[in-house]
Amino acid sequence: MKVKHSKYKNTGILFELLTRQITSETIKGETPKAINVLKKFFNKNTQLLKEYQIYSTLLSKKYKDSNKATILLETCLEAHKEVNKSILRREKFNLVKEIKKLYNAEDFFNAKIDNYKILASTYVLLENQANPIALTNSKVTVVEYITGAALPNKPKTEMVMEEYEKFDKSTRLLTYKILLEKFNEKYTDLSDNQKVLLKEYVYNVSNSPKLKAFINEEITTVKSELAHISAKVSDPVVKIKINEVTNLIKPLCKKSSVHDDNIINLLNYYELVNELTSIHG
Incomplete structure (x- = not known):
């Protein structure tokens, strides 16, 4: 039997998404709604907390020795048998x-x-309903993660954001305040739309579809502005170049994630529009 992984049923992912939501809302200056959700569903009286502690142990504990890593995994799987599955399913349903x-x-x-693979593999092992090959692959994934044998070389930006998300609320707010002040000092020459874009990028720490939607809306606006400018340009060569650039600007597709290059490209599009507007009105 093959277990189909579901974010809706993965306690580790549910907890991760809620904590990210808290970070995102805090950065925006909003009162984090997810805090009450965490307190309600992840407290000492819930089966969700018991299961999450198993995810947390496998994510945080490190051993260089694969034998020790295997023992840790087996111990966690044994501990999971003490979780009341009926209550757990009901709690997950109500949480979602x-x-x-x-x-x-x-x-x-x-x-x-970022750690989707290890969370998904843990889910497969805890459900214990997959075929032998799937279970073996999941065990290998978890053991390699614990021993560091398959740790990805993360970009520094991702590592910084992960550390940032571990800060308590007051530290995050102070950090953000300092960053914002430095940002305003360094980038005083940026246009308003460029500043808004960068702030949206910072706000959406979880790289949510909301950020992608914002970028696609801005791309549509940029293309519209370029078309408007092109209509005013009398020089045929310049008009052709503007039209070529406009045709090259594409929105992000549904399955793609937002990367730094997308932000940089949009910043450059803004700059192009601003320069052309200053010249051609």
């Missing part, structure tokens, strides 16, 4: 129901998760 009340489900669950 609560999330859907507070947030747009598509935006919430489509957020990028």
Whole structure:
């Protein structure tokens, strides 16, 4: 039997998405709604917390020795047998129901998760309903993660954001305040739309579909502005170049994630529009 992984049923992912939501809302200066959700569903009296502690142990504990890593995994799987599965299913159902009340489900669950593979593998092992090959592959993935044998070489930006998300609320707010002041000092020459774009990028720490939607809306606006400018240009060579650039600007597709290059490109598009506007009105 093959277990189909589901973010809606993966306790580790649910917890991860909620904590990211808290970070995102805090950065925006909003009162994090997800805090009450965490307190309600992940407290000492819930089966969700018991299961999450197993995810957390496998994510945080490190051994260089694969034998020790295997023992840790087996111990965690044994501990999971003590979790009341019936109550756990009910708690997960109610948790997802609560999330859907507070947030747009598509935006919430489509957020990028860097440690998705290890969380998904843990889910498969805890469910223990997959075929032998799938279970073996999942065990290998988890053991390699614990020993560091398959740790990805993450970009420094991702590592910084992961550390940032571990800060308590007051530290995050102070850090953000300092960053914002430095940002305003360094980039005083940026246009308003460039500043808005960068702030949106910072706000959406989880790389949510909301950020992608914002970028695509801005791309549509840029293309429209370029078309408007092109109509005013009398020089045929310049007009051709503007039209060529316009045709090259494409929105992000549904399956793609937002990367630094997308932000840089849009910043350059803004700059182009601003320069052409200053010349051609």
